[in-house]
Amino acid sequence: MINIVWLILLSVGIIVAGFSCLGIENTSAGWIMEPTWAPLMDITNSVFGEAKHAVTLAFGLIGIMALWLGIMKIAEKSGLIQVIAKGLKPIMVWLFPEVPPDHPAMGSIIMAIAASMLGLGNAATPLGLKAIGELQKLNKIKDTATNAMCTYMAMSTSSVTIIPATIVGIRSAANSTNPTEVIGPVIVATGISTTVAIIMSKLLQKLPRYQLPEVDGTVDTIEEN
Amino acid sequence: MFQNIINGISVLAIPLILLFIPIYGYFKKVKVYEVFTEGAKEGFEVAIKxxxxxxxxxxxxxxxxxxxxxxxxxxxxxxxxxxxxxxxxxxxxxxxxxxxxxxxxxxxxxxxxxxxxxxxxxxxxxxxxxxxxxxxxxxxxxxxxxxxxxxxxxxxxxxxxxxxxxxxxxxxxxxxxx
Incomplete structure (x- = not known):
């Protein structure tokens, strides 16, 4: 998918510039044609400029990323994430009624969400994979997503965020006068999108076309057999 | 009002986290300085990657x-x-x-x-x-x-x-x- 998008941006751009070179314009004197190389030369110049720009920007990002990941390492080692996880437990029971409160899936989901809230992208992914693996253990039809899975996936893709560390880094690398001014708006926007994710997953699971097929017996009996 | 709250969160978020997490870590017997630099190394890798x-x-x-x-x-x-x-x-x-x-x-x-x-x-x-x-x-x-x-x-x-x-x-x- 990303391959197609990248290719389209690149090729459509060059083709459009190629056509602009014909210099066809609708003036008061009717359609005129003034061929010029300028649009293609602009592209060459901006491509080299931007390639250089990409690297200077990444270098500007090093310091802020180091600072943030350093602080987050302390949070990780001190067990702060587990503390956050404990606080979120009552909400989790409401969000995932199909999952028994003491099932390991609950703990994994909380840990994964807590990690992504703090902007720990690298730590969040393995934790998230663990969480969905635990949910799969409760799944009766192994190739079909459960309600809990859909709710969890909708929540993780709506990115519950407290500190958008990378964004703050990029803004600071681009010499913003106030790189952190977006933190408040991000928290509000992410809160709205996560709320929508939860509501939509709870509503859609009731639609006939998304109903789970009926299965006899419970997971436990299947596992015992 | 809404604007002030949002702006307040934006201003306070980073200083509070920089204050709270290391202190919390210290009381949980984490070697804060060493662990910080360990994490910071990863930051370098992310930026280059x-x-x-x-x-x-x-x-x-x-x-x-x-x-x-x-x-x-x-x-x-x-x-x-x-x-x-x-x-x-x-x-x-x-x-x-x-x-x-x-x-x-x-x-x-x-x-x-x-x-x-x-x-x-x-x-x-x-x-x-x-x-x-x-x-x-x-x-x-x-x-x-x-x-x-x-x-x-x-x-x-x-x-x-x-x-x-x-x-x-x-x-x-x-x-x-x-």
């Missing part, structure tokens, strides 16, 4: 923009974007965000450096990037890892949430920064 992605996206975006193709796309979709108060320059970001995290990061970096981080476009791009996720990638990886093929309502729910995230980013930026 994204360079190829930044170059690839900067290349595609700069061609698309300097050729005038971006203006054309923005012009076609202007009725929709004007309706929610979104500058047309943010369209490529809205399309890229669910598909590729590194791609979207490249677009945001590009918007922020081109229009300035403190411009409305720069701010909206920042909020959009911070409040949405790489939906297709996450769904593919997570469901792929447990071989679930029938994903039911996961994708529609996730995409609706992305749309809500994008629209609310635009609206909140207008409320806070206008």
């Amino acid at each position: 994204i360079i190829p992605f930044l170059v690839a996206i900067f290349l595609a975006i700069s061609v698309f923009r300097s050729s005038g193709a971006m203006d054309f796309l923005a012009w076609i979709l202007a009725p929709i974007t004007n309706f929610i108060g979104m500058p047309g320059e943010l369209l490529p970001l809205a399309f890229m965000r669910p598909l590729s995290g590194s791609g979207a990061l490249g677009i945001v970096s590009n918007l922020v450096t081109t229009y300035g981080p403190d411009s409305m476009i720069g701010r909206m791009a920042s909020v959009m990037m911070g409040s949405t996720e790489t939906t297709f990638y996450i769904l593919a990886v997570y469901f792929g890892s447990i071989s679930v093929r029938k994903t039911r309502h996961a994708l529609p729910a996730a995409l609706t949430a992305d749309l809500a995230g994008i629209i609310s980013s635009v609206i909140i930026c207008h409320i806070i920064f206008d």
Whole structure:
């Protein structure tokens, strides 16, 4: 998918510039044609400029990323994430009624969400994979997503965020006068999108076309057999 | 009132975290200085690791923009974007965000450096990037890892949430920064 998008941006751009070179314009004197190389030369110049720009920007990002990941390492080692996880437990029971409160899936989901809230992208992914693996253990039809899975996936893709560390880094690398001014708006926007994710997953699971097929017996009996 | 609260959170978030986490860590017997530097090393790697992605996206975006193709796309979709108060320059970001995290990061970096981080476009791009996720990638990886093929309502729910995230980013930026 990303391959197609990248290719389209690149090729459509060059083709459009190629056509602009014909210099066809609708003036008061009717359609005129003034061929010029300028649009293609602009592209060459901006491509080299931007390639250089990409690297200077990444270098500007090093310091802020180091600072943030350093602080987050302390949070990780001190067990702060587990503390956050404990606080979120009552909400989790409401969000995932199909999952028994003491099932390991609950703990994994909380840990994964807590990690992504703090902007720990690298730590969040393995934790998230663990969480969905635990949910799969409760799944009766192994190739079909459960309600809990859909709710969890909708929540993780709506990115519950407290500190958008990378964004703050990029803004600071681009010499913003106030790189952190977006933190408040991000928290509000992410809160709205996560709320929508939860509501939509709870509503859609009731639609006939998304109903789970009926299965006899419970997971436990299947596992015992 | 709303603006003051949001601004207050923006100002306080980082200082409070820098105060709280190390103190908490110290009382939990974490060697704060050493652990910090250990994590900071990873920061260096992350920043270097994204360079190829930044170059690839900067290349595609700069061609698309300097050729005038971006203006054309923005012009076609202007009725929709004007309706929610979104500058047309943010369209490529809205399309890229669910598909590729590194791609979207490249677009945001590009918007922020081109229009300035403190411009409305720069701010909206920042909020959009911070409040949405790489939906297709996450769904593919997570469901792929447990071989679930029938994903039911996961994708529609996730995409609706992305749309809500994008629209609310635009609206909140207008409320806070206008």
